[in-house]
Amino acid sequence: MAPRLTTSSYAVLGLLAVQPWSAYELNQQAQRSLRFAWPKSERLLYAEPKKLVELGLAAGQLEPSGKRNRTVYTITAEGHSALQSWMATIPEPPMLEAEALLRLLFAENGxxxxxxxxxxxxxxxAAALYEQVTTINSGYLDGEHPFPERTHLSVLFATFQLELFDLMVRWTEFARAEVENWPSTADIGMNDRIVEMLVLIREKRSVLDAPMDEGSTK
Amino acid sequence: MAPRLTTSSYAVLGLLAVQPWSAYELNQQAQRSLRFAWPKSERLLYAEPKKLVELGLAAGQLEPSGKRNRTVYTITAEGHSALQSWMATIPEPPMLEAEALLRLLFAENGxxxxxxxxxxxxxxxAAALYEQVTTINSGYLDGEHPFPERTHLSVLFATFQLELFDLMVRWTEFARAEVENWPSTADIGMNDRIVEMLVLIREKRSVLDAPMDEGSTK
DNA sequence: GTGTTAGTACTGCATACTGCAGTAGCATTG
DNA sequence: CAATGCTACTGCAGTATGCAGTACTAACAC
Incomplete structure (x- = not known):
């Protein structure tokens, strides 16, 4: 039976559309950018190209280097058109998985x-990733992009990553300051400061911009 | 064999620490808040409490209502202490899954x-979720929180959600404006505008704040 | 009074995905 | 020439998801 094409299949197909890669190289490439939009395991990135070959969307040629064999995968014409059709479909909504936020939700237990x-x-x-992405992108100004014709895509993508990491840094600092003023994790409920935040929320104003009022702390 | 405790197990345990729920109610509850920090399938939320019972971290009592039986799960003392120990461990890094960003990375194929x-x-x-969260939280000002003593946790958590959704709205608008100026998805590489963005990135300034320069748009 | 729809309350199953352990060649260093 | 580390994978057990299916209840229409 023919296996189904998942979003991960198209992610790999997208990488193969850039240039042919072995599964090992696919993994390295995925570490550089793909993981920020579609984080997948190494194991899957080895399995996925095989599925693409089975479906005729990619071709794998064995290249012996010494005694070892590595398979290099190339996208086929059918692969290109499958990818094109997929690009025209509507994407699934973004999903964020954050254990730290889970700890906040259930903070009364700790x-x-x-x-x-x-x-x-x-x-x-988030701060470490911000630095990493900044460094890599600064390098593009010195012509260090491996695929110069794709720089516009990398850079626009990077702007989102940086805004997100920056938000995480600023929000965790804000949250830390709030939590430091709590007497304990449980049974605070609605004090003056919480009411203040709720008013900002109702007025659709950012809590990060509003300075903390001296009188309402503690 | 005893099954392993996953982060999802602790997420369910955290809900049970608030009050006893049936698996069905657990699912409804997860829709309200948990899904923004730890999005899990309905199927798993039915299976997880059974695992907790097997491990002695929760107890399930059958409550017949008419001809139907529903099981209500309650956290045990061991459950409480397992949850407490978990709260003291370091959380996994956040992960974002966004198909729309994947489309951007491989945009040259569409x-x-x-x-x-x-x-x-x-x-x-993101805009729809922003409205939803704003509405729910505004209700807390009128005493509509189901667990008043937990309001501080919900609200601090909501501040992150709102900042994130707001960022998504603002960034997608920014990205739309950029892309509208592109002659095509492929082979742009590094034009004046991309260089401008790279300079902002190197200087650690937000591209969302900087106005688009008339001269550099095509 | 009975058919229809919507909501409640799940289970089974096939498939997708992950983590980890294991294998094995190749290159560098001590 | 042994040890370490990188390259380049595979097998397997376990975790998670989507979807279809089951079945009961309540409300309202006809």
Missing amino acids: TIDDLLAALDQMGAE | TIDDLLAALDQMGAE
């Missing part, structure tokens, strides 16, 4: 320090 | 309209 540690972890990871 | 449609879809979904 200590203030547990919660602060989770927020700090999330902020630190 | 038309400008395909790309705009994907961006619009992402923006529209």
Whole structure:
């Protein structure tokens, strides 16, 4: 039976549309950019091109290097047209998986320090990724893009990543400041500060822009 | 053999720590908040409490209502302490799955309209969620929170959701404006505007704040 | 009074995906 | 020449998802 094409299949097909790769190279490539939009396991990235070959969307040629054999996958004409059709379909909504936010939701089951540690972890990871993406993109100004004709796509994509990481850093700092003023994780409910935030929310104003009022802390 | 505890197990345990629920109610509850931090399938939310019972972290009592039986799950003392220990561990990094961004990365395989449609879809979904969360939270000001003592957690969590949805709306609008100026999806590479964006990135300035320069648009 | 629709409350199954352990060649360094 | 680390994968057990199916209940229409 013919296997079904998943979004991950099209993700791999998209990479093959750039140039032929072996499964190993596909994995490295996925680490560089794909993982920020469609994070998939190494294991899957080895399995997916085989499925594409089976379906005729890619071709695999064995290239022996020494005693080892590596298979290099190339997109076929059918692969190109499958990818084109997929591009015209409507995408699934974005999904965010964040364990740190789960810790916030259930914070009453842990200590203030547990919660602060989770927020700090999330902020630190976002900060590190922000630096990484900034460095890579700064390099493009010096002609370091491996596919110069694709720079516009990488850069526009990077603008989203950077805004997201920046938001995570700023929000975790904001949340830390709030939580530091809590006497405990449980049974706070609605104090003056929470009401303040709710008013900002109702007025569709950002809580990150509004300075914390001295009188309402503690 | 005893099944392993996953993050999803702790997510369900966290819900049970709030109050006892049936698997059906667990699913409804997960729709309201959990899905924004830890999106899991309905199917799993039916299976997970059974696993918790097997492990002694929850107890399930059968409550017949008419001819139908529904099982209501309650957290046990061991469940509480398992949850507490988990709260002290470091969380996994956040992960974003966004098909629309995948379309951007591989946009050269589709038309400008395909790309705009994907961006619009992402923006529209984020805008709808922004409204939803704003409405629900505004209700808390009128005492509509089902667990008043947990309002502080819901609200702080909501501030992140709103910032994220707002970012998605603003970024998709920004990206749309950029893409509208492209002659095609492919082979743009590095024009003046892309260089401008790269300079902003290198200087760690937000592209969303910087107005688009008339002279550089095509 | 009975057919229809919508909501409640699940289960089974095929398929998708992940993590981890294992294998094995090749290159560098001590 | 042994050890370490990188390249380049595969097998397998377990986790998670989507979808179809089952079955009961309540409301309202006809």
